[in-house]
Amino acid sequence: MALRLSLAAARRPVVAAPRVAAASTGAVRGHAVAVDPTPASSSSSSLASDAQSGVRHNWKRAEVQAIYDGPLMETIFRAASVHRLHHDASRIQLCTLMNIKTGGCTEDCKYCSQSSSYKTETKASRLVAIEPVLEAARKAKANGSTRFCMGAAWRDLAGKKSGFEKILKMVSEVRAMDMEVCTTLGMLSPDQAKRLKEAGLSAYNHNLDTSREFYPEVITTRSYDDRLSTIDAVRNAGISVCSGGILGLGEKAEDRVGLIWEVSHMPEHPESFPVNTLVPIEGTPLEGNDPVPVQTVLRTIATARIVLPKSIIRLAAGRHTFSETEQAMAFMAGANAIFTGETMLTTPCTGWDADKAMLDRWGLRGMRSFEDKESVEVPGEAKAEAAVSA
Template identity: 55%
Template sequence: MFSVRSVLALQLRRSILLLHSSCSSYSTSSAAAVQAERAISEGPRNDWTQDEIKSVYDSPLLDLLFHGAQVHRHAHNFREVQQCTLLSIKTGGCSEDCSYCPQSSRYDTGLKAQKLMTKEAVLQAATKAKEAGSTRFCMGAAWRDTVGRKTNFNQILEYVKEIRDMGMEVCCTLGMLEKQQAVELKKAGLTAYNHNLDTSREYYPNVITTRTYDERLETLEFVRDAGINVCSGGIIGLGEAEEDRVGLLHTLATLPSHPESVPINALLAVKGTPLQDQKPVEIWEMVRMIATARIVMPKAMVRLSAGRVRFSMPEQALCFLAGANSIFTGEKLLTTPNNDFDADQLMFKVLGLTPKAPSFDDAAANVYEAEACEKAASSSG
């Protein structure tokens, strides 16, 4: 005959087993859990299907956040966040019709077109950025492409060389590139080239008509072939569906090599642009996008980019937990406002974040340093 105590113990054991079974079942039923475990055990892969990425994206948010954090801790120093500065070195007057961009000459946003900044002004901005803790300096020019801009392009090559000599990573976003121009940027010491896909191939014509999706992919191919790191991501909040966000990530995750950097931007609607009335992106949308990107492209730097100014410190903390490990600092992101420097310093302190040092490809760095030494020796002789 069973005692009351033994019956209660048996019931408790059954309850624990049932709870354990329930938790195990929940864990394995989450695509985020399954794919995060695979990313940790097998590393990056380029054979993702769109349905696989969608199932990760659609996972319960807290589960997605947790497993994004797991992958992040496995692939990166999870407390390190790179501080980058983005400077518009040639503002406004762009012939493109990107419906989110205040720099398009087609829209009345009150932005006046300016000439390329002087070398002195650019280097002064880079020095200031480095002193403020930035380890990557990004230069953006409002051009459709660099064709027929030989003088300006040669000036930018000089800017790249000078800033690289300061010990900073250097990134440019100058529109579409030709193959030879990518090679020249590489020789100058460029670390990365940014060319965002913006959204899915299917939704893209709703946003831009003056440059095709394939032209964007071709530029990324030229950048990769030249040995420059690829920086390519997108913007959420353009009026796209969730399927388009998944489609963007699928395109990036199935490139022959994942981009080293994947900026995730939240639209900052600007008055005068066709998207001026778009609803602001919510933090949950940003977290879902970042965590999915982290799981499907585990080794990439996932950059919390435009739109960060709208998110509080606790909200940004969720983004870092989900897998973001880079931010832009400084007063502006090209032409839109950015977070306050002191607020960012406080956030690093409160959250226990540590600034990430610049990193360079060893082989590329050795070649660049050898060329620099050779140049110095010849000039001194």
């Protein structure tokens, strides 16, 4: 019996992801380091470098659709293998999101409780003062979050000069805490993006939400190309792009594929790709939408991981509706970031203690900040290599 087992083991293929060496820019596996992307003037050399590392910008939509439609377990296995080529699979980036200006937005996004177009329980408020924001950032850092995100319910920054100055101060002060800083403030001009970069902004969130084809069914006050223009301004300013979508808007599978395909053709893939699931809010046009099946979330995450191998895939809004086991499957499929903390804009968020306990049960750890000089060795890897060499 022992001999039979030994022979079976010998025939079983061993799959091992090669170690990823640090790049010349100082990037190392397991770090959220893509916070200062290559300037636009160097885009050709960046694309060449991407090609050498297996990152593609020429995906055909049919190719992405074939990945999405494949057998789910096989797709997750493939995504997990790709994930290990580019990331430390034991690390999850912990991000905290604070709403610094609630409600009163002139956009008509059909999913959003902060739109002035709909009657919801969310009440409009003024921009939060600086000190409460800094206190929230300190608390987030003390609880293990390495990225602090600030969201304001605005269409754009037109007529908000004093508010923008206050936000620049917030960005500067949070960056001084050795935290990564992200904002989402609506549409930006190139000059506004440049000023945010100078203040120390690490990343800017501007979701495409869905495919170009389905987008007009969800939003009419801002075009798809408006969103892409802001993303271009952010990238050209040297700020990392955070851009993903929302599942459960009434879209079809080809729209989820269209979203992933769209961002895959950007000059640089987004540093992070949030996968949100709709939290239906009473008073919005989408209040009656059905919950998103976990299989849909897993297919989307796994497909995004394969097509966007170096991007951070963030399991974002709606995560609280999935069980711990379902979230672990998402991590297996390639998700490596979550929002954690007291609240998430106007929807629920799992708290730090619960999330840290969950990660501990699955052998996962928080990702280091880009400022952190902690060793990047994977636990047990050095010992295993020493044993092999001995």
